[in-house]
Amino acid sequence: MIVDLRSDTVTKPTREMLEAMITSPVGDDVWGDDPTLNALQDRCAAMFGKEAACFVPSGTMANQLAIRAQTQPGDEIILHQESHIVRYEAGGAAALSGCSFATTTGDKGFFTSDDVHRLIRDEDAHFGHSRLLSLENTHNRGGGSIWPLEQLTDVCKTAHSFGLATHLDGARIWHAIVATGIDAQTWAKPFDTISACFSKGLGCPAGSVVMGSKDLIHKVHRFRKQFGGTMRQTGILAGAANYALDHNLNRLEEDHQLAKFLAEELNTICGITCNVENTETNLIFFDIDSSIGDGPTLCRQLTESGVLCEALDPQRIRFVTHLGVSKIQIDHALAVLKKLCD
Numbered sequence: 444m445i446v447d448l449r450s451d452t453v454t455k456p457t458r459e460m461l462e463a464m465i466t467s468p469v470g471d472d473v474w475g476d477d478p479t480l481n482a483l484q485d486r487c488a489a490m491f492g493k494e495a496a497c498f499v500p501s502g503t504m505a506n507q508l509a510i511r512a513q514t515q516p517g518d519e520i521i522l523h524q525e526s527h528i529v530r531y532e533a534g535g536a537a538a539l540s541g542c543s544f545a546t547t548t549g550d551k552g553f554f555t556s557d558d559v560h561r562l563i564r565d566e567d568a569h570f571g572h573s574r575l576l577s578l579e580n581t582h583n584r585g586g587g588s589i590w591p592l593e594q595l596t597d598v599c600k601t602a603h604s605f606g607l608a609t610h611l612d613g614a615r616i617w618h619a620i621v622a623t624g625i626d627a628q629t630w631a632k633p634f635d636t637i638s639a640c641f642s643k644g645l646g647c648p649a650g651s652v653v654m655g656s657k658d659l660i661h662k663v664h665r666f667r668k669q670f671g672g673t674m675r676q677t678g679i680l681a682g683a684a685n686y687a688l689d690h691n692l693n694r695l696e697e698d699h700q701l702a703k704f705l706a707e708e709l710n711t712i713c714g715i716t717c718n719v720e721n722t723e724t725n726l727i728f729f730d731i732d733s734s735i736g737d738g739p740t741l742c743r744q745l746t747e748s749g750v751l752c753e754a755l756d757p758q759r760i761r762f763v764t765h766l767g768v769s770k771i772q773i774d775h776a777l778a779v780l781k782k783l784c785d
């Protein structure tokens with residue numbers, strides 16, 4: 444039995460999703476006449492309470508377009524040092540938008556108004572321009588953590604009061620919506636732009652979206668062309684995204700429950716510790732005592748036994764639950780791990 448716990452990006456489109464893809468009417472999106480895509484963009488804008496939305500191939504491009512549309516070369520972006528934009532986007536903000544980072548630290552990927560305050564620079568010819576605040580919800584390296592709404596609102600308010608724009612990297616915002624019952628509009632309200640991914644927990648083969656005001660999305664649309672991200676019969680992908688919003692959003696609750704169960708069971712294995720309370724969504728981080736070995740080695744042993752995973756740090760491994768993983772597979776993964784730790 445293969446159990447793929449590396450990421451929720453490994454999900455494959457189901458027969459029903461493929462059916463939705465091949466039966467969706469399509470047009471040429473460069474001409475703006477793909478009806479399925481236009482409907483999806485309108486649906487996302489309405490769902491997140493913004494004027495407009497623009498579909499793009501990946502979450503990375505969504506973030507990079509939001510940055511490009513709201514900054515000038517020499518500007519500075521305030522964000523957490525463990526955020527995806529800092530760690531995993533190949534230096535895109537510097538390469539594509541000429542921006543530097545002013546980074547915060549903080550548990551679970553969170554930071555405070557005071558942190559933002561401290562990083563905002565005075566008007567002085569020596570300094571970069573503090574221009575954009577970006578935060579991540581749920582926070583990937585923070586363990587799929589959900590920002591407290593009040594703290595998130597407060598941080599954005601501070602940024603706005605200094606004339607900064609605000610961006611939400613909402614690759615996994617769906618998990619925050621389902622886990623808290625707080626709707627997309629409420630999460631999105633404090634932000635000028637939001638990105639969200641269809642290709643992770645929602646199970647689509649590709650696709651992300653950027654949302655914001657008409658003016659900002661007009662810019663995003665233009666830069667998407669410049670970045671080479673405009674596609675033609677995009678309705679095939681939009682058909683998958685529409686299907687996912689109808690059928691795969693609410694079921695994320697199952698992934699969260701399975702993650703909690705997994706976290707609790709991991710804790711019963713000698714030499715492994717997992718913070719159950721911090722396992723809020725579908726990402727499970729656990730630490731390995733050096734008496735058992737190290738993360739990369741255990742990860743390789745697990746993979747060789749059919750349990751695919753990722754070593755995040757020398758003593759830390761990540762498991763991810765998603766629609767391609769059942770309770771039976773989780774039980775199997777636990778049995779394999781127990782044997783290896785014996």
Ligand SMILES: *Cc1c(COP(=O)(O)O)cnc(C)c1O
Nearest residue numbers: 501502503504527579583612614
């Ligand atoms: C995965 C991810 C992205 C990027 O998405 P890709 O589609 O892989 O480019 C951006 N932000 C966060 C928080 C992510 O987890």
